[in-house]
Amino acid sequence: MSFAEAMFSYDLAHFFDEAFEREKAPRSHYQTVIEGFIAYGESEFQRRRSLIELVFRNQGITFTVYGDERGTERTFPFDPFPRIITASEWTHLEAGLKQRVKAINMFLRDIYHEQEILKDDIIPAELVLQNPNYRKQVKGIDLPHDVYTHIVGCDLIRDAKGSYRVLEDNLRSPSGVSYMLANRGVMARSFPKLLEGLDVRPISHYPLELLKTLRSLSDKSRPSIVVLTPGQYNSAYFEHSYLAQQMGVQLVEGRDLFVADDYVWMRTTNGREKVDVIYRRIDDNFLDPQVFNKESMLGVAGILEVYKKGNVALANAIGTGVADDKATYAYIPRIIKYYLNEEPIIPNVETFLGAEPEGLEYMLHNAEKLVIKEVGGAGGYGMLVGSEADEEKRKDFLAAVRADPKNYIAQPIIQLSRHPTYYPDSKRFEPCHVDLRPYILMGEEITIVPGGLTRVALKRGSLVVNSSQGGGSKDTWVLADA
Amino acid sequence: MLSRIAENLYWMGRYIERAENTSRILDVNYLAIIEAPQVAGARGIVTEKWAPLLDIMESKEEFKEHYKRADGQNVPYWLAIHPDNAASIRSSLRFARENARALRDRISTEMWEAINSSYLALCVNAPENIEEDALHDYCVAAREASHLFFGIAHATLPHDLGWYFMRAGQFLERADNTLRTLIMNLWRSGGRTPVSAGVEIHRDIALLKSLSAYEAYRKTYDTGLNSRRIYEFLLLSNRFPRSVRYCLELLQESLEKIHEENQNASAQALQASRSLTQHMAAIKDEAQISVEESPSMQELINQIADLSTTISSAYFSPEPVTATQTQSQSQS
DSSP, rough: OOOHHHHHHHOOOSSSSSEEEEEEEOGGGGHHHHHHHHHHHHHHHHHHHHHHHHHHHHTEEEETTTTTTTOOEOOOOOOEEEEEEEHHHHHHHHHHHHHHHHHHHHHHHHHHHTHHHHHHHSSSSHHTOTTTTTHHHHHHOOOOOOOOOOOOEEEEETTTTTOOOEOOOOOSSOHHHHHHHHHHHHHHOHHHHHHHOOOOOTTTTHHHHHHHHHHHTTSSSOOOOOOOOOOSTTHHHHHHHHHHHHOEEEEEGGGEEEEEETTEEEETTTTTEEEEEEEEOOHHOOOOOTTHHHHTTTOTTHHHHHHHTTTTEESSOOTGGSSSSSSHHHHHHHHHHHHHHOOOOBBBBBOOTSSSSSHHHHHHHOOGGGEEEEETTOOTEEEEEESSSSSHHHHHHHHHHSSSGEEEEEEEEOOOOOOEEETTTEEEEEEEEEEEEEEEESSSSSOHHHOOOOEEEOTTTTTOOOGGEEEEEEEEEBOOOO | BBBBHHHHHHHHHHHHHHHHHHHHHHHHHHHHHHGGGTTTTEEEEEOOOHHHHHHTTTTTTHHHHOOSSSOOHHHHHHTTTTTTTTTTTTHHHHHHHHHTTTTTSSSOOHHHHHHHHHHHHIIIIISSSOOOTTHHHHHHHHHHHHHHHHHHHHHOSSHHOOOOOOHHHHHHHHHHHHHHHHHHHHHHTTTSSOOOHHHHHHHHHHHHHHTHHHHHHHHOOSSSHHHHHHHHHHHHSSSSSHHHHHHHHHHHHHHHHHHHHHHTTTSHHHHHHHHHHHHHOOSSTTHHHSSOOTOHHHHHHHHHHHHHHIIIIIIIIIOOOOOOGOOOOOOO
């Protein structure tokens, strides 16, 4: 079988395929890239592909493997077949994401101030106020531009019909943007002709946009900005140091900062230096040992008081986690409707709430078709995949749901769209499930660098795109208007 | 510059230099011992001479917790390789690498790769014992690791503020270590009274070689080996890179540059360093130190330790350290 044929031949099954309309029939916006790959020819393709790993390693674009004492790091697997998004698709996504983060920020402002939405019974007060991520300590604080989520990484998927849906909102400290940037750099270097052949919108200005967003959080003309990292042993340390370097700001750890005279300062060899804006990559819980987790060595004692006085800005704000909780997620469409009086442009994945009688009813009678999740669970715990569990297991789990219905939500088993991805062992492009994480920046205004990080489930048949579980990534190309 | 980064650079310099110097001291002692029995009547003087090293390395108490006897196996193993000895060559390299790891985005890739591969070879895969010439091999490897690292640093690291912090650590440590080596030598010779001429010469050659100073000494003096001249050379030379005076001058030079760029910080470290170099410059001959003990070598070592504390408080912790921020370096 020729190289060209290998690209066009896999069974689309019942999944939505990003690149192919029908078997061997590429979608029109993929035509040019496919022709480009064929033009390189197999041996040239192989040669260029093998250089990619080297580029990543030489640039030190790696993530730390926990528990490895030999000081080695792994590169994040990269697939050279780019994911392509048309101009009109992107216009739709951009509008939908802006709408969503706008509503979420109005919601956050409301629940930390007047709580109108709770009084109007749109979302149960208990769900918000009893949520472990609701930080009562920041109630009543006014933030610059009323913005809470300065950096958002929404996870989008496409269902079997090809409709985009939001799977998760990641409003705390989303990571991966450095891979988005690195992937473009690597594609431009390894397969320049492919990029030249299309009008792909650039993304390399992301660090500048991020800096602009952070600057807008201070009223000083030249605020002192830092990136706060948990340190070199954190798996995303490369990203923290990369972003700091690209923005030209200091990368600090908690122990580099201290609070005195109502301000946050950094320790330098030339004495203390005031800090105005902190892009923090540590969780609320670890931020201030005086208020949150007492054991935390990562944070800055007393920083909450400075924050309350408005003498330091934090990105993201404290207390955003309450809005990306699994149960709150189900209410986002209603939140959009409530604050903006609009229908959501990008729908949620259909979600049934145990807290609501009809949701609970559906859950109990259709368990075999559903994924039922505990609201506070994460990482696959407290979860029932209905189609995979036996009768007894389902019965036990449903008993737990009946006992505490409001602690559960259910979603149909989701089939992510697929995208051709190269496998060196079979020397073919095979279909892999993908998602998309665009990065939305919100300061004085909302900015979205076109595209995002496309994550790929590299394990054959897997739906899990996480890097810790064998996921990889692709460059993501948003086409400019023709 | 962030205090933490400066502190990492300073200690990275100190620890790598320390690994090198400890290996020099051990190696010269080892060579002195294996060669000495050829000299008639010398056996009692130079064999079983490992115990005093524990004093010089300030490691006696800890050693006693691990071993009953200070013999030719236990002492060198403890000083070179034992993981529980925070001052062993192995521990020094491990600490150096930890500091370097925190500086990954600050130092060159080549520097990182050099220290990381030395760490893998000498720490992760350290020998289990020091039978035969394993100690010598280990010491040579540690010395070469240091030379490679500082050589790469010189050629790839911008000679900016960070470079001067690393140099400050390196030369402060080296001055300290040369003094310790000289003390050890004095002790071994039982003061300045030679037992036999043969042993004396043998010892002098070993001392010079341990500091890579044999050839440089020979080129500087045409008078043959002479203990006083050797001490003069190692304490007071204005040219030799391991002499105490020269190291302290290089240390001052680094602190001058550091002060230039950190005018807000306390100038105490620079002042202390200047007065130390002036003090050294005023010393007329080596006997003032080695015989009259004014100052004694131990006093000089103490002054250098004080200077390190002053550097620390001037640049690494300019503000009071709070309870949550005490994760700083384990020192000496």
